[in-house]
Amino acid sequence: xxxxxxxxxxxxxxxxxxxxxxxxFAPDGRHIAYCRNDNDGFGVWTVAADGQHNxxxxxxxGVYVGSCCWSPEGRRxxxxxxxxxxxxxxxxxxVNIIPFLRDEGHWxxxxxxxDGQNRTRLPLKAKVRSLTQPDWYRTAD
Numbered sequence: 717x718x719x720x721x722x723x724x725x726x727x728x729x730x731x732x733x734x735x736x737x738x739x740x741f742a743p744d745g746r747h748i749a750y751c752r753n754d755n756d757g758f759g760v761w762t763v764a765a766d767g768q769h770n771x772x773x774x775x776x777x778g779v780y781v782g783s784c785c786w787s788p789e790g791r792r793x794x795x796x797x798x799x800x801x802x803x804x805x806x807x808x809x810x811v812n813i814i815p816f817l818r819d820e821g822h823w824x825x826x827x828x829x830x831d832g833q834n835r836t837r838l839p840l841k842a843k844v845r846s847l848t849q850p851d852w853y854r855t856a857d
Contacts, residue, residue, distance in 0.1 A: 729763045735753045744790050748762065751783060782848060784796070790830070793829075796850055799815065824838065
């Protein structure tokens with residue numbers, strides 16, 4: 717949703733249905749990136765602040781996407797991802813679970829262009845069992 721500071725003028729920027737998680741404005745304020753879970757699975761979407769050009773830029777079957785953020789210049793995204801784990805509910809129904817605090821999740825940060833192209837996995841030196849809310853650090857020029 718986008719709204720004025722006083723709460724008026726709200727308008728939806730994402731498609732109906734699904735579950736949208738933290739949204740982040742690009743540094744120039746003209747675009748928004750957000751994580752979404754819907755019938756097509758987990759993904760990262762971008763939309764212009766005027767509600768136009770809503771599109772999925774990242775998402776893979778069997779992969780959980782928990783958060784994302786823009787690079788300081790607004791050209792790239794960092795995305796937290798992990799492999800979903802198959803599990804059985806009582807009664808035998810198969811489900812996928814988010815691997816919080818589990819070694820099997822292969823938690824990672826994917827760096828990509830804002831359109832989802834040129835993906836690179838950020839090398840992590842430690843074993844990670846959960847990640848949330850990445851951010852970028854701008855070095856002094």
